[in-house]
Amino acid sequence: SGCWEPQYRVVLLGDPGVGKTSLANAFAGVQERDLLEQHGEVAYERTLSVDGEETTLLVIDAWEPERRESWHRSHCLQVGNAYVIVYSITDHGSFESASELRIQLRSMRQAEDIPIILVGNKSDLRLRPIPVSCPRVPSPSLCPVSVPLPCPRVPGAVPPPCPPLAEGRACAMMFDCKFIETSAALQHNVAELFEGVVRQLRLRREGK
Numbered sequence: 001s002g003c004w005e006p007q008y009r010v011v012l013l014g015d016p017g018v019g020k021t022s023l024a025n026a027f028a029g030v031q032e033r034d035l036l037e038q039h040g041e042v043a044y045e046r047t048l049s050v051d052g053e054e055t056t057l058l059v060i061d062a063w064e065p066e067r068r069e070s071w072h073r074s075h076c077l078q079v080g081n082a083y084v085i086v087y088s089i090t091d092h093g094s095f096e097s098a099s100e101l102r103i104q105l106r107s108m109r110q111a112e113d114i115p116i117i118l119v120g121n122k123s124d125l126r127l128r129p130i131p132v133s134c135p136r137v138p139s140p141s142l143c144p145v146s147v148p149l150p151c152p153r154v155p156g157a158v159p160p161p162c163p164p165l166a167e168g169r170a171c172a173m174m175f176d177c178k179f180i181e182t183s184a185a186l187q188h189n190v191a192e193l194f195e196g197v198v199r200q201l202r203l204r205r206e207g208k
C-alpha cells in the first residue's frame with residue numbers, strides 16, 4: 001500500500017470565461033497548490049483520497065479555443081486520461097460548444113473509453129425561480145429551474161435562457177458522460193467533481 005500511486009492527466013475544456021481556471025484553483029486549494037508549468041501549459045497536481053485509496057490527478061488548464069493551430073487542439077484532445085468539459089449555466093453558447101467538444105473528443109479517441117464529465121459551472125447564479133405566471137417569459141420551459149437575473153417581471157429585464165439542469169443531464173446521457181453542476185465561486189461540488197473523475201478512472205482501470 002502506498003507504493004504505487006497512479007497519476008492521471010485530467011484536461012479541462014470549454015469556452016473562455018466558463019470558469020476552468022477557477023475550478024482548477026478550487027481543486028488545487030490555496031495551501032496545497034502545486035502549480036507546474038511546462039511549455040506554457042498550466043497544470044495543478046494533487047493527491048486525493050477517494051474511498052480509502054489515494055490517486056494523483058494532474059489537472060491541465062491549457063485549452064484556448066481561440067488558438068486555431070490544429071496541433072494545439074489535437075494535443076489537448078490526445079493528452080488526457082480524462083476530460084472535464086465545462087460550460088457556464090449563464091451562457092448558452094458555451095453549452096453548445098461543450099456539445100461540439102464532446103463530439104470532437106469522442107471521434108478523436110474513438111477506440112478508447114475515456115471518462116468525460118460535463119460540468120455546468122456558476123450554479124450560484126441560479127438565483128431566482130421564474131414565477132410560473134410571469135407573462136414576460138415566453139417559454140418558461142427553456143429554463144424551468146431559475147434564471148440569473150432579477151425577476152423578468154421587471155421591465156427590460158428579460159432573462160436569457162440558460163440550459164436547465166435537465167438539459168445538461170440529458171446531453172450527458174446521450175453522449176455517455178457524467179454530469180454535475182458546480183460553483184467554483186462557492187466551492188460547491190468541486191471536490192465531488194474531481195472525486196467523480198477519480199471514480200470514473202478507476203472503473204475503467206478495473207474493467208480492463
Ligand code: GDP
Pocket residue numbers: 014015016017018019020021022023121122123124125182183184185186
Ligand atoms: P476560464 O476562462 O474558463 O478559465 O474562466 P475563469 O476561471 O477565468 O472565470 C471567468 C470569470 O467567471 C471570472 O470572472 C470568474 O471569477 C467567474 N467565475 C468562475 N467560476 C464562477 C462561478 O462558479 N460562479 C460565478 N458567479 N462566477 C464564476
